[in-house]
Amino acid sequence: EELALSLNVSEDTVRRDIEVLAKSGLLVKVRGGAISPSASPLSFQDRADMFPDAKKVIALKAQQQLLGAKTVFIDGGTTMLAFVLSIPIDASFRLITNNIALLPLLSVHHGIEVIVLGGNYNRSTQTNVGVQTCLEAQKYQADVYFMGACSIDSQIGITASIQDEGEVKKILMASARKTIVLSNKEKLETADFFKVCELSAIDTLITDLPSNDPVLNNYRKFDIEIL
Template identity: 50%
Template sequence: MLKEERFEIILKKLELEGNVTYQGFTSVLDVSEDTVRRDIDYLHKNGLLTKVRGGALLRSKDPLSFQERESISTKEKDVIALKAQQFIKNGMTIFMDGGTTICAIVNNLAKDTNIRVITNNPKLIPIIVDFPHIELIILGGKYYKDPAVTAGAGTCLEVNNYIADLYFLGTCALNHQEGVTAIYKEDAEVKRIMVKCSKKVIALADENKLRSKETFKACDIEHIDTIITNLPSNDEQLNDFRGLDIQIV
């Protein structure tokens, strides 16, 4: 049986039953449990199901699928911000750059969150003041009014002093071929250095930024580990990003 045929059987069974187990599929697919595990890992990474201990759940039953929870949030940036919370762990050092989605992520943190935030986004200052256990490091440089960030050679030099566990990368445009591109040259330069100095890169993009392109290169698509959008992770608009070894949330 071809791998693609196994994928189709797994997804159809999920639609019917809502959950599957590794053991339950070994006989149905006539393959080893390790093969079923790899198939489910692949489908999870491409946003088509939710992997759990011992098997998988239908993605729509995932409590992090906030598109179905209109009572919680109706705005794209808030959906992205809520999805992002699962990646934030106490003790982390996190790069955050500019944009309102970044502010929404911080606004949705638990009050006892204990992390270090390194940012060129001054708009985070009045938000993080209310979080007693967040250490905030503001990167210097020239302030650019339109993107509302600090940038320039000095900012990039400061970024090089750190290694971040995680980088929430705000995007102007995200394309499966060109990667992340930016409207402003200086903004792209800072993003590029933050990518270089991060262990994990999570790109944030609402549906209007997908498959678009701006002038200045921030990073190639292979430098992105995870993409968070406001769309359901099995939405066809995300098909271009599947099979690229990128987690889709």
């Protein structure tokens, strides 16, 4: 209704245009309107080089959540590179991951037992995904799961641009006592086609913003911790 009034067109026209743009992938429909989709995919290295300061802030916040954890899940995403680099060299726990890009970084952590989930290797994300990955993930139980977010929207929840990645996230969530989502502010209020979960299903959201930033106000209605 607001769009129709501001553009001086009928609501039917707005609905038709939204439908066309959604089918073209230029936006994602939500209840009452539409939002912008997540950014177009870049190469893994390009993504790894983006927002270095934001990733360091997120990594330091996430590192503090490792205290007391004996078994940890970490999945894909370039923010996880910064996270692993922030882990103290004397850390000791079991790490289960499908993120192949982390392995060279973990080689210096002699106190961390690393279990790599098998599956089909996705070069664009440098992760193992697919049925085999999900089956192997179901064998384990973790104290905490650090999820790399693709897109987060306060209405839709957490979504993924690659279904295989999203399926792995679902399994890891179900097998962890606590789920912590890592996301820079650029991913907030964006959405993709594959639904991972509602925001109420996670325990903690970590961003590069101060926890009291007004940008995060839409997320405070959910019973989650915001760091």
